[in-house]
Amino acid sequence: MSGEGRCIRMEKVCYTVGGRAILTDFDLLLEQGVNRTILGVSGAGKTTILKLILGLLEPQAGSISINGLTITGLKEARYREQRKKIAIVFQGGALFDSMTVGENVGYRLFEEGRLSEAEVEDIVREKLRFVGVEPALDLYPAELSGGMKKRVAIARALAADPDYIFFDEPTTGLDPIGVYNIVSLMQRLQAEGKTTLMVTHDLPTAFATSQRFTFLHQSRLVFEGTEAEMRASSIPEVQQFLEPTDSSLFVHQ
Ligand SMILES: Nc1ncnc2c1ncn2[C@@H]1O[C@H](COP(=O)(O)OP(=O)(O)OP(=O)(O)O)[C@@H](O)[C@H]1O
């Protein structure tokens, strides 16, 4: 079965809102160990893809499977088990402002109630150490810089020990050092066996962290392949994205 079970797969997925196509016949394969970036201009449908895989949205057509189990139409309890294999670092971090950094990172483990308080604290400290913000344990999100918030959001995603980690524009708004920190964190996670799926406009980060690329344009997949294949592509939207010279291709409808 050549690793068929160790992947996330979307086949012919369609998602519409109010009669408007957000995704049309969309295919995606995220194999464990092969990190992928989804590229495309603002509004192309990138975040929607992540939400569909996480079960936050239901597609009108097509199928989505996680590690061989089709989740579309699955009862919530069974889906929840599969969902635990995936963690997401949302666009903007989405930390709870009323909780400390430590509480943010540990709250899901606390809620599950399987571990003692001391065990949860050990995991929280370990994850914060991994992302380099352990001293911020007792601070509130409002007291952190943008780059620190992103790293705390990554620590929170790691707390559940997922197989797959989704990153929605993790470097947006960061200075070059902040970007470097996120890139090296992603590379360390990959070295530890995590598979990353990222959405970004940031090409250097994409190329530094991914082996395969999905390019989305106006709700459809227009390219899938490696960096070299993308650079050699004659697809106008892809060429324009890599080296913009003609903005008319991307005028929003
Ligand atoms: N709940 C919703 N209701 C109506 N339209 C929506 C909804 N969610 C998303 N959309 C629309 O779907 C399209 C795709 O949205 P999505 O957030 O996936 O884009 P994106 O590629 O992530 O964009 P960005 O790069 O700006 O984050 C957008 O045009 C958006 O306006």
Ligand SMILES: [Mg+2]
């Ligand atoms: Mg988005």
